[in-house]
Amino acid sequence: MMSDMNESARGIVVGITGASGALYAVRTVAALMSQGCSIDLVISDFGKRLIKDELGDEAAIESLPDYLRSKYGQTTDAGSLVIHSNRNVGATIASGSHLCDAMVIVPCSMKTLAGVAHGLSRNLIERSADVMLKERRTLVVVPRESPMSLPQLRNMVLCAESGAVMLPAMPAFYQGPRTLDDLADFMAGKILSALGFRHSLYPPWVGS
Ligand SMILES: Cc1cc2nc3c(=O)[nH]c(=O)nc-3n(C[C@H](O)[C@H](O)[C@H](O)COP(=O)(O)O)c2cc1C
Numbered sequence: 001m002m003s004d005m006n007e008s009a010r011g012i013v014v015g016i017t018g019a020s021g022a023l024y025a026v027r028t029v030a031a032l033m034s035q036g037c038s039i040d041l042v043i044s045d046f047g048k049r050l051i052k053d054e055l056g057d058e059a060a061i062e063s064l065p066d067y068l069r070s071k072y073g074q075t076t077d078a079g080s081l082v083i084h085s086n087r088n089v090g091a092t093i094a095s096g097s098h099l100c101d102a103m104v105i106v107p108c109s110m111k112t113l114a115g116v117a118h119g120l121s122r123n124l125i126e127r128s129a130d131v132m133l134k135e136r137r138t139l140v141v142v143p144r145e146s147p148m149s150l151p152q153l154r155n156m157v158l159c160a161e162s163g164a165v166m167l168p169a170m171p172a173f174y175q176g177p178r179t180l181d182d183l184a185d186f187m188a189g190k191i192l193s194a195l196g197f198r199h200s201l202y203p204p205w206v207g208s
Helices: 022-034 045-055 061-072 074-078 110-117 124-134 150-161 180-194
Strands: 011-016 038-043 080-084 102-108 138-143
Touching: 011 022, 011 045, 011 124, 022 038, 022 045, 022 061, 022 074, 022 080, 022 102, 022 180, 038 045, 038 124, 045 061, 061 074, 061 080, 102 110, 102 124, 102 180, 110 124, 110 138, 110 150, 124 138, 138 150, 138 180
Parallel strands: 011 038, 011 102, 038 080, 102 138
Antiparallel strands: none
């Protein structure tokens, strides 16, 4: 029920891994915070590296809340952000008894995709994803790789068969994007839609 989901603060786990597309990740976190969400954020070691490589030092984990506010505005203050170590598989979000609503892994590396597909739980991102699947909660996975090997394609199928929403980092161009931020808005909008939020990150298709 889309309308219900915007009316109460929701707990969302966000995992950021070492695939290209850090801009998608920060745009998604900012949009969820602007929706008033309580976010549990976990960034893998290569996720941290890609954030620095693609967005610069100012987006590094220590200064991320300030970066989000300066880039996306004070509406991000509507939400809250707790950052967990990916090594801490004893964190709250590692247990199904912790009542969060959904999780997104954006972007999702092929390594983490494999870990989720096979239930490996080697770190907090993989364990939290495993919890979402076993508890039948929403898990959105945003893989990025090109081209893809057969094992990678099979791992996407395994995740989909387990109930995950596979939402590849494939921005569209029919909306007439002019900037990288437009492309990131589109992907973040797709993710928010998959999580059940109303948003205005891209204009709805009006038909032709
Ligand atoms: C600059 C750079 C770009 C990368 N881009 C991708 C990518 O787009 N997709 C991918 O699956 N892996 C990519 N990788 C490889 C992953 O970062 C690597 O497999 C890493 O072990 C993933 O670990 P994680 O899932 O714990 O973050 C990239 C690595 C680097 C250094």
